[in-house]
Amino acid sequence: MLKLGIIGTNWITAQFVDAAKESGQYELTAVYSRHVETAQEFAGKENPDAALFTDLEKFFASSAFDTVYIASPNSLHAQQAIAALTAGKNVIVEKPMVASQSELEAVTAALKAHPKQFLFEAARHLYEPNFQLVKQFVQKNDISGATLVYMKYSSKYDAYLAGKQPNVFTTKFAGGALMDLGVYLVYAALAWFGVPEKASYAPAILASGVDGSGALHLDYPDFSVNLICGKTTQSHLPSEIYTGKDTLVIDAPESISSIEHIVPGAKSTQLAGKQDKNPMIREAQFFADAIQNADYAARDRQFALAQQVHTLITQVRTQAGIQFPNDAQ
Template identity: 50%
Template sequence: MRNLGIIGTNWITQQFIEAAEETKSFKLTQVYSRTEEKAQAFVEKLGKSNINLSDSLESFFASDDFDTVYIASPNALHFGQARLAIENGKNVIVEKPSTSNVREFAILDTLAHAKGVYLFEAARQIHEPIFKKAQEFVKDNQDELSGATLSYIKYSSRYDDFLAGNLPNIFNPKFSGGALYDLGVYTVYDAVVLFGAPNSVDYEAEILNSGIDGSGSLTLKYDKFDVNILIGKTKNSYMPSEIYFGKKTLLLDSAGDINRLTEANEEKKLTELPTTKSDNPMDSEAIEFARIMNEKDTTSYEKLFDYARKVNRVLEQARTSAGLVFEADKEE
């Protein structure tokens, strides 16, 4: 079991800690927050004791009581925090997207390989058994693959606040927010892992008055088919996602959090595929990240890292096509 430090005291951090400890992959030893009071409140919420607390990133990363850090701060903070972690010799698990742009990703790529540490992007759905079942179905029917429609549209709990005249991080270009860099990351990961990197990317976005995308549609073009992606944080949709194989279709109940896979044959008969799903969707990634580090499985690591590299490239290509600019893009 590896020792874990965390940055971010929100629900997703709690979920990862629970997954890490349920699977005996990581043990929480230190928590960073901007205030020690907030870190203490988080630890108490977890029902834990004897956890070191820090309100200074420098002292946090200088600590020798953890070797891996999980970062779940706002998007724009990922790069700086991950860079500091790597410079201090820590392995990094960072929530997706790991960076705001390709320039930042290339810097972390070079630094992590030079330092000999691991840098994981926490795309938890691609590690789940139910996603691997979909991946297996696509591989088995590769010759008939003829496109896909992926949908992940969910009304944000912060959108009402935005409509009231405030500027939550998720709708703020300063924090690299918006639909594409939130829900859209899931769909792009689906496409890259299942179909590979596209030849071209186009994003038609609904731009909010903050300069951030509230929703939109992407078209990823491949040699023989297109993948159409619908994303949004300003409305709700209950449309399933579909992968097409001529007369046959694979239905996914969600492009972001798959709970059910259904095959439709040419007679339109629906057959639900047998799958497994953990109560905690982060279990599988926690197990895999720890396994790769413990076994020094370079092959599996580089495969995951290449997915992250391609996803971040697609995200930037999509933003460029839609004219979306983050504050991070202006940094030298």
């Protein structure tokens, strides 16, 4: 049984803790929050024995937990992941794992310096069976191209328009469409099609300096892939993968519930299976299995993909003129 500590007390952490408990492989034993009341509230009646912390150094120094789930604002992920590795903890860090090239290098060095520990980026869609079904389809067919879309009107955009500064709409916290939602599409493209030869990003940049939306173009030797992400509008477009005259229509790459194979002149086929109730259950199981079975090959495979994803994201983001304070560190 893994002893789980958490950083960040928003709804996503509650969802991960529920998935972790449902897996039967974790117990919540430590909660960090900037405010003791929030930590108490998060631990609640269900976790009366969880140790509560408001000091991050004391949290990492504590033996109350062995594995930490980090769901703080994006700009803090790398430094907290490195502090956790240095303190001897396993790390599950929310997407995006890093917010700059230098942070990617620092996290890579920290993992190398602590070879017995585990670090996973919580790119939850990778672990869902429907995501793997698409991967199998791509492996069996000659791909002619793809268009992947994730545009969602953010629950925090109204606050931004009203003059507030929600973390995810600031450069200070490494926000924006590419970092928040585009990362799911980049993961899908690289997991399904591999690393492209060339990539470029055309963003619509908000006054705050982050991208409200954008189109990412990936060039492969025989085809190209277009990724469209955004937080300032709501899209109802599906995503598509093309193979000659056939089309695979996917409802949403970040959370696939429908995969329709359309062949001209034939009845279309539905390939998707039923989704899990808690979308984080598969990743929670995968991470716990890897840690408990000392499966370093799984760790290294997933980390190599994360490195490719963040190398590409950092490159296209900085080329598009989107700068974060993390770039200068």
